Amino acid sequence: MKTWKVYLSGEIHSDWREQITDGVAQLGLPIELMSPITVHEDSDDCGVAIFGAEEDKLWHDRKGALLNGIRTSTLLQDADVVVVRFGEKYKQWNAAFDAGYASALGKPIITLHPPEHDHALKEVDAAASAMARDPKQVVQALAYIIAGTMPG
Amino acid sequence: MKTWKVYLSGEIHSDWREQITDGVAQLGLPIELMSPITVHEDSDDCGVAIFGAEEDKLWHDRKGALLNGIRTSTLLQDADVVVVRFGEKYKQWNAAFDAGYASALGKPIITLHPPEHDHALKEVDAAASAMARDPKQVVQALAYIIAGTMPG
Amino acid sequence: MKTWKVYLSGEIHSDWREQITDGVAQLGLPIELMSPITVHEDSDDCGVAIFGAEEDKLWHDRKGALLNGIRTSTLLQDADVVVVRFGEKYKQWNAAFDAGYASALGKPIITLHPPEHDHALKEVDAAASAMARDPKQVVQALAYIIAGTMPG
């Protein structure tokens, strides 16, 4: 039976990935969850930590972003479904970038965000197959898609 | 001789597109500039104006976003180069979405944004071939790429 | 300036193509409209008329359908936008087939059908960027997408 590959993109400051992981495990769904590296400082500093310091913050960031990009682009291409979470705070442009990347690859997208972002995310939501407010809804959607299970 | 197709994505509240249009015209560069519909209210309301009103703001927005998406995805796929502008204000997630979309299609990207966005845009900049601070630099870059002209 | 290629798929028993053609001409939109061969008997009999008669109706139809398919698949691949019309009558499976074909190619789709088909067409509409009830709306949508013109 198919193991579905689901990439969880976006916000790294709340526990939404854990909630989805727990929900998927409780239902025993055949899903391999994938994520970016979610330790904020590491994702910022990995480039210079490995390849050497940079004086200019721009190149410091560039080295890290390019390294993280290897993981992100590879896993997005592997994914069957991409979930993109926009939290309450921050610019989160990399989440929107991932959504655009997934969309151009023809990957089905599920967005996850609070109502106050609805208008600003209207283009992203229009490219998505579903918009969720709560990680539980993402799990329910995956359960239905993969196993036909309706919410209890 | 090749006419280069350059798509100008992002911010619609300043005159950066006009500056690039003027600069390209002054240099006589063989470029066809393309843009989304930049009249804010029209891009918000086009869907319901054409296909009928919606009570729910979400579907009002969805109808418009889907319609705008026809233009955006078509022109992004036509483009040789994609310029993505992030202004000082607003979420601008559709700009980041366009950047991700262009990146997955393998289109060369030039970003255009002020220094205060550098850290938040590091993933987008890492996927780009150049980062400009000023529309003049975008014109200079295009002049070099297309005609080999160095800035005067 | 870009000439948009718009393929008009589906029903051949009403004048919806003429209405769109007229509307596009009145607005002077830079559009090249494309269609299947819309003479019903010819599209049924072209295969045997050219390559020789068949006793079995199935092969009679097959020869014609394969020949028409050369035109259809070529023009669908050329198209920027695909309009798919479902009329009141008939099975119209080839219209739905064209919609699926266009969808897999990532072409933006505009459907055109009366409300009584809404439920039966929900999967097709979900793959489309817009659903119109009237050829006028299709023209208005194209006018907005291509020239930013809002309905008057």
Next chain:
Amino acid sequence: MKTWKVYLSGEIHSDWREQITDGVAQLGLPIELMSPITVHEDSDDCGVAIFGAEEDKLWHDRKGALLNGIRTSTLLQDADVVVVRFGEKYKQWNAAFDAGYASALGKPIITLHPPEHDHALKEVDAAASAMARDPKQVVQALAYIIAGTMPG
């Protein structure tokens, strides 16, 4: 040895999928059969059940169709062979849509339908590699394709 992935698209009101499943099991063929969610009400209501009710039937349907579309498009892309069944009744436009989608992806198609649909399905059949009247023929075709087994 290769496990062939076969997607069974179309009619959900007769037991044709069970007949194929049984036939494949009896012959011990290395096939993974895949299907849409075939519980009619669930496939209609999944969207609102998970993401919240809609007053307008159109958006009720849209939410469900988009969710089902995640499963359908993913499995069609995974498939080696796509079987498309048209039953006696209903519009079945989603079956024809799936056939068009599979065709554009270059997937081999086997159609399954009664003779009264032959003329209306001539374009779909012309895009297919085989047309069956009975689920047994589909099993026989798969047995030959995969194992070289001729019908007994």
Next chain:
Amino acid sequence: MKTWKVYLSGEIHSDWREQITDGVAQLGLPIELMSPITVHEDSDDCGVAIFGAEEDKLWHDRKGALLNGIRTSTLLQDADVVVVRFGEKYKQWNAAFDAGYASALGKPIITLHPPEHDHALKEVDAAASAMARDPKQVVQALAYIIAGTMPG
């Protein structure tokens, strides 16, 4: 209006290309006909004539075949429709090779051959959209596909 690109592959010892060229001209069809280099000795010797002689016939042939392949693969990829002619004599494996190449690219194919080759060409014909016996039929097929003209 679209100019259709039609590649004429295969036999170079009869005047079938001239017949198609004349027929297309008489009907004023918007077609750009494309062909391999049809001067037999030149297509055999072009490689060594340009890049220097080879003692071994195998490398003599290889240099020519690679050079001809630049033209063939480029024009096949440009083509909207590929006509493949098998004459009475010779192995004509390059014609079958072109047909396979076109088929994998999803190009519509029209074969042109006498009945005595039907069984040996059954796989090629099955990948084609039409099988003609006479260059006139090819012209008629193109006239129908492109202009909807039925044979007179």
Next chain:
Amino acid sequence: MKTWKVYLSGEIHSDWREQITDGVAQLGLPIELMSPITVHEDSDDCGVAIFGAEEDKLWHDRKGALLNGIRTSTLLQDADVVVVRFGEKYKQWNAAFDAGYASALGKPIITLHPPEHDHALKEVDAAASAMARDPKQVVQALAYIIAGTMPG
């Protein structure tokens, strides 16, 4: 470790597939060999045996060829390497067709044929990565490619 998928296309009247199978087994190479259905009558008659008789030999052949094509195109797309054998006799156009198909997909090709076919196969050989005279050479080539083993 990677299991290499190698498709053996072409002649079905000598034991070259068995020789390659034996050679691969003796060297314990991690290869999954794939082939068309090689029982000549079955590959001719499978279509009508499953889907019903045809009076016209052309449609008899067509039904079989389309069915065999499901296997062929699927396995060619799965293959890492395609070996194409041309024997002493017959037209063998399907072998050349497979070679063209594989070539357009960018699959590495190894041809296997006697010297008397060299000139007629020059285009096919030019699209191949190697030309063998003997099944042993094919095994040796695979042993080198996969395991770095030089011929003993």
Next chain:
Amino acid sequence: MKTWKVYLSGEIHSDWREQITDGVAQLGLPIELMSPITVHEDSDDCGVAIFGAEEDKLWHDRKGALLNGIRTSTLLQDADVVVVRFGEKYKQWNAAFDAGYASALGKPIITLHPPEHDHALKEVDAAASAMARDPKQVVQALAYIIAGTMPG
């Protein structure tokens, strides 16, 4: 008639591009020749000249290389044929990089280099359709491919 797009990659220190340009003009061939920016200092310094100086030579070079890459990747993707010149001196890794890039895109390659590089370029030559020693041979090859003209 088709205008062939030919990209001239590699060495910028001899007049081989001019020789090809002259030869193509003398024969009146329908070719659009394309090249990278060939002013050495400009191609080194364009990035910092436009976007601002860098202290670190590595980033100085990076900014220029990324900008040149916009031109190179765009024109390589536009090209029908790619000519890659390796001169007597320098590392010329960007020429080999372009050859690999063109090869993965399936573009026909003609290499142009002196015999002393033959062994070191054997992988690049094996991916090419022709190897020339002299710009004249490139012109002759293009004349044959495009117009069937044999060398005088």
Next chain:
Amino acid sequence: MKTWKVYLSGEIHSDWREQITDGVAQLGLPIELMSPITVHEDSDDCGVAIFGAEEDKLWHDRKGALLNGIRTSTLLQDADVVVVRFGEKYKQWNAAFDAGYASALGKPIITLHPPEHDHALKEVDAAASAMARDPKQVVQALAYIIAGTMPG
């Protein structure tokens, strides 16, 4: 959990592959390392050893290069990440060719080379996601990408 496929391209005269292999093993990373055949003489002579001697060194080399190319192109297409090593000596054009090939396929690249090559490799480095000086850094980069492990 995903096994990452990493292709190690380039220099075959130092032990950098062994260092990466050891480092990956010590960290227990889920990586399948892939390489070309690294026995220099075998990679030069494989073609003639298997398919027969050639008098002309050029064809001797060609036969070998084409055979090695089967392995290289297949494994590059399989790879998630491509590491390209440039050593102190030799032309190493095949390394740059592989980098270009990987780049056109959209594969993330990590280069590995000493500082004296920085300027000559600026185009290759600009197409890469990271530049390492030492095999340890490559291992550290892979450890971070795959497991989020920061260097100790």
